[in-house]
Amino acid sequence: MQAINEVLLAAGALMFVAILLSALSQRVGVPTLLVFLAVGLFATELPGAPEGFIGTQTAALIGNLALAVILLDGGLRTRASTFRMVAAPALVLATAGVVLTAVLVGVLAAALLGFDWRYAMLMGAIVGSTDAAAVFALLRAGGLRLNERVSATLEVESGINDPMAVFLTVSMIELIRLPEASAASLLPMFALQLGVGLACGWVLGRVLAEIIGRVRVTEGLYALLIQSGGLLIFATTNLLGGSGFLAIFLAGMVVARRRVHVTEDVLRVSDGLAWLAQAGMFLILGLFTDVKDLADVAPGALAIGAGLIVFARPVAVAVFLAPFRYAPREIAFIGWVGLRGAVPIVLALFPLMAGIADAALLFHLTFFTVLLSLLVQGTSLPLAARLARVVVPAGSPILSAETIEGSRDGRELVQLRVLPDARVAGLPLEELGLPGGARVVEVVRAGRSVEASTLVAGDIVAVLARDDSVDELEELFAPAPQVPEWSLDAATTLGDLRDYYGLRIPPGATTEEPVGEFLRAKLNGRPAVGDCVVVGRVVLTVRQAAGGAIRRVGLRVAPRGDAASR
Numbered sequence: 399m400q401a402i403n404e405v406l407l408a409a410g411a412l413m414f415v416a417i418l419l420s421a422l423s424q425r426v427g428v429p430t431l432l433v434f435l436a437v438g439l440f441a442t443e444l445p446g447a448p449e450g451f452i453g454t455q456t457a458a459l460i461g462n463l464a465l466a467v468i469l470l471d472g473g474l475r476t477r478a479s480t481f482r483m484v485a486a487p488a489l490v491l492a493t494a495g496v497v498l499t500a501v502l503v504g505v506l507a508a509a510l511l512g513f514d515w516r517y518a519m520l521m522g523a524i525v526g527s528t529d530a531a532a533v534f535a536l537l538r539a540g541g542l543r544l545n546e547r548v549s550a551t552l553e554v555e556s557g558i559n560d561p562m563a564v565f566l567t568v569s570m571i572e573l574i575r576l577p578e579a580s581a582a583s584l585l586p587m588f589a590l591q592l593g594v595g596l597a598c599g600w601v602l603g604r605v606l607a608e609i610i611g612r613v614r615v616t617e618g619l620y621a622l623l624i625q626s627g628g629l630l631i632f633a634t635t636n637l638l639g640g641s642g643f644l645a646i647f648l649a650g651m652v653v654a655r656r657r658v659h660v661t662e663d664v665l666r667v668s669d670g671l672a673w674l675a676q677a678g679m680f681l682i683l684g685l686f687t688d689v690k691d692l693a694d695v696a697p698g699a700l701a702i703g704a705g706l707i708v709f710a711r712p713v714a715v716a717v718f719l720a721p722f723r724y725a726p727r728e729i730a731f732i733g734w735v736g737l738r739g740a741v742p743i744v745l746a747l748f749p750l751m752a753g754i755a756d757a758a759l760l761f762h763l764t765f766f767t768v769l770l771s772l773l774v775q776g777t778s779l780p781l782a783a784r785l786a787r788v789v790v791p792a793g794s795p796i797l798s799a800e801t802i803e804g805s806r807d808g809r810e811l812v813q814l815r816v817l818p819d820a821r822v823a824g825l826p827l828e829e830l831g832l833p834g835g836a837r838v839v840e841v842v843r844a845g846r847s848v849e850a851s852t853l854v855a856g857d858i859v860a861v862l863a864r865d866d867s868v869d870e871l872e873e874l875f876a877p878a879p880q881v882p883e884w885s886l887d888a889a890t891t892l893g894d895l896r897d898y899y900g901l902r903i904p905p906g907a908t909t910e911e912p913v914g915e916f917l918r919a920k921l922n923g924r925p926a927v928g929d930c931v932v933v934g935r936v937v938l939t940v941r942q943a944a945g946g947a948i949r950r951v952g953l954r955v956a957p958r959g960d961a962a963s964r
Contacts, residue, residue, distance in 0.1 A: 429532075429535070431532055435683065436769075440684075464675035466642065467628075470650045472672075474654045480546065483546075483550060487719055495559075496526045499527075506701070522710075528552075530556040547926040560644060563745060564745070572584060599645035599652070603648060606624070662800050700766075706738075738772070746765070795872060799812045833871065839860040843856070870942060886950065889912050890912065904916075936956075
């Protein structure tokens with residue numbers, strides 16, 4: 399009993415200290431995940447700390463379990479329409495991009511560290527993929543609101559690139575153990591992982607969604623039902639030879655698409671479980687390694703890490719995103735935010751479990767590379783986003799959006815704050831211009847519910863509306879653009895813009911074409927808020943967009959003699 403209490407005391411103390419330090423780290427821009435990793439790492443150096451407390455198998459088990467929980471939470475928050483919008487570029491990055499990154503890192507390892515080509519390529523395979531835990535955590539907890547095209551590409555890529563990373567790692571281990579084997583003979587394994595992962599994620603995800611929709615349990619159990627069902631899908635897929643990581647991410651998307659019982663409260667619980675998984679995983683992985691071993695590999699790891707960050711990842715992203723016509727600044731940002739985290743460390747456990755020579759060296763090189771990635775790329779994320787101009791202005795007026803249980807037409811109760819200079823400020827309630835079917839339920843002013851005839855800045859307004867109207871409500875309650883412009887529905891035709899604003903119909907377009915579809919085509923099917931298209935003196939700006947569909951467009955006419963800029 400004494401030993402059990404000591405373990406619980408140590409675990410609670412480590413988690414408590416790490417969370418307190420993370421609150422301080424956020425003020426100075428240090429990623430929270432780096433704090434958890436560092437606390438676990440330096441805990442092994444405390445007097446009386448046991449050696450070999452965490453075994454390889456235990457670390458791998460905890461890492462896989464935590465990654466499954468994190469990916470399920472990511473899937474629950476990824477809209478199917480958003481996934482479709484970036485599926486092609488994200489899939490290319492998650493496959494060919496991982497291969498090219500691994501090859502370039504392998505070349506660096508062979509040239510700088512003198513590795514045999516098989517060990518060099520194994521090193522590249524281990525660190526070749528981005529990490530879902532790191533990407534989700536930093537993008538969603540960093541206070542940044544990136545444009546949807548960039549954030550969705552990063553999140554979907556990190557959610558689906560594990561099959562390729564696992565395939566490359568296992569393939570290189572087999573080539574080291576069996577030199578006579580060929581890489582081509584291992585291709586069926588990758589096809590099996592990808593195919594079974596997709597099939598199980600889609601089919602079993604639909605089964606889970608159907609069960610959740612029909613079962614009636616206590617409200618607090620729905621989140622646990624989703625989590626346990628997701629882990630069941632993860633394990634089943636792995637047993638069938640597929641990629642459990644891909645399956646559980648896809649299953650989360652399928653469950654969220656049904657909307658039934660996937661409420662804001664359920665997502666909050668899922669978010670808490672994901673943070674617990676991330677914190678526990680990084681603490682355990684930190685406890686598994688040794689500071690002295692990291693110091694021994696520091697020079698070589700710095701070379702590999704720097705090459706990965708400034709050369710291999712940016713080159714791979716530039717090569718494979720350029721055909722999809724991403725803006726150069728977006729390509730540069732996505733190339734920089736190739737965050738490494740728990741996935742490479744878990745993959746580095748594979749050589750240890752396989753018992754190949756120099757497996758410990760590969761593990762510590764990988765661990766150091768992850769530390770460098772979190773420290774350099776994680777801390778510079780806000781600055782990089784501003785320099786690349788991929789940040790959507792913050793300050794959303796939406797406080798909460800709760801799905802109405804049992805509503806078949808997807809209605810939500812949305813609470814919004816009237817921000818200064820909002821379009822609705824000072825307007826009578828009957829002149830707010832709310833979306834069709836929306837109505838004000840209550841107005842709270844200075845902490846009290848009031849019978850308001852007009853809205854003023856600072857009011858909290860509860861509105862009942864369809865879920866596809868939330869973006870339009872956000873625009874109404876947010877500050878109006880600093881540059882005067884007209885706000886148009888995306889269904890407005892180019893002919894109307896010609897008649898009212900003097901728009902010249904571009905070659906290839908028609909007067910009956912909606913302006914939203916025109917902009918979507920110009921932006922290669924992946925529009926994001928803030929994108930501009932200039933047609934003569936008319937500047938068209940995307941003001942609302944989700945999942946590749948444009949809902950509202952801003953229009954301004956540049957004065958004669960002024961050069962409208964994109």
